[in-house]
Amino acid sequence: MDCPCxxxxxxxxxxxxxxxxxxxxxxxxxxxxxxYSAYVTEEIDFxxxxxxxxxxxxxDAEAVRNWAAGSDWHxxxxxxxxxxxxxxxxxxxxxxxxxxxxxxxxxHHEVGHFARHQGRWYFVEGDAVRPxxxxxxxxxxxxxxxCPCxxxxxxKKCCGAD
Numbered sequence: 001m002d003c004p005c006x007x008x009x010x011x012x013x014x015x016x017x018x019x020x021x022x023x024x025x026x027x028x029x030x031x032x033x034x035x036y037s038a039y040v041t042e043e044i045d046f047x048x049x050x051x052x053x054x055x056x057x058x059x060d061a062e063a064v065r066n067w068a069a070g071s072d073w074h075x076x077x078x079x080x081x082x083x084x085x086x087x088x089x090x091x092x093x094x095x096x097x098x099x100x101x102x103x104x105x106x107x108h109h110e111v112g113h114f115a116r117h118q119g120r121w122y123f124v125e126g127d128a129v130r131p132x133x134x135x136x137x138x139x140x141x142x143x144x145x146x147c148p149c150x151x152x153x154x155x156k157k158c159c160g161a162d
Contacts, residue, residue: 004040005033006076011041019046024121028084028091028114031121033076036097040073052115052122067101074098079109089116094129 003014015037017023018030025031031050038046044065051059076097084091096109109129114121141148147158 003033004037004073004076007033011037019043021049024119025050026086028088028112028121029078029081029093031114031123032078032093032095032112035123036073036076036095039068039071042068044068050121050123052117052124055124070101072100074100084114084121090114091121 001011003009003011003016005015007014015034018025018034019038019041025034035047035050038044038050042065044061047064047068048056048059048061074097076095078093078095080092080094082092084093091114092111093114094109094111096107098105098107100106110126111129112126113124115124116122141155141160143154143156143160145155147153147155147160149159151158
């Protein structure tokens with residue numbers, strides 16, 4: 001089976017060894033991919049185990065279980081990664097994942113922060129990335145302004161007609 005994380009490798013050679021504890025994640029990105037796959041495969045214990053020990057008190061296993069089990073997961077995109085390599089102690093991974101929950105489609109876009117603790121990578125916290133507001137390049141055309149299409153008519157009588 002293809003790995004849910006979208007790496008192009010099989011689950012058995014990609015995220016499964018990290019999730020089962022057979023092999024540690026070599027990088028922050030590898031841990032991020034394994035955490036996504038754990039949501040898809042409902043490996044809730046791994047999600048707690050891969051959370052930095054300083055942040056485990058905040059973990060609500062029942063809420064995580066309900067979200068993971070109640071969602072249809074559609075894919076993960078790694079958008080950016082800084083540090084988080086085999087020689088680093090911290091890393092940052094920006095990602096987006098698409099899923100359906102309660103019949104509504106969602107995109108979860110986050111910057112995840114990771115730290116190495118006692119030789120292993122852990123997820124520390126995530127910052128949600130909000131969409132940027134739309135900003136007009138040109139001033140807004142008023143109803144009584146000339147239509148920008150060049151017809152010579154007022155906007156309300158041309159392209160702005162209801």
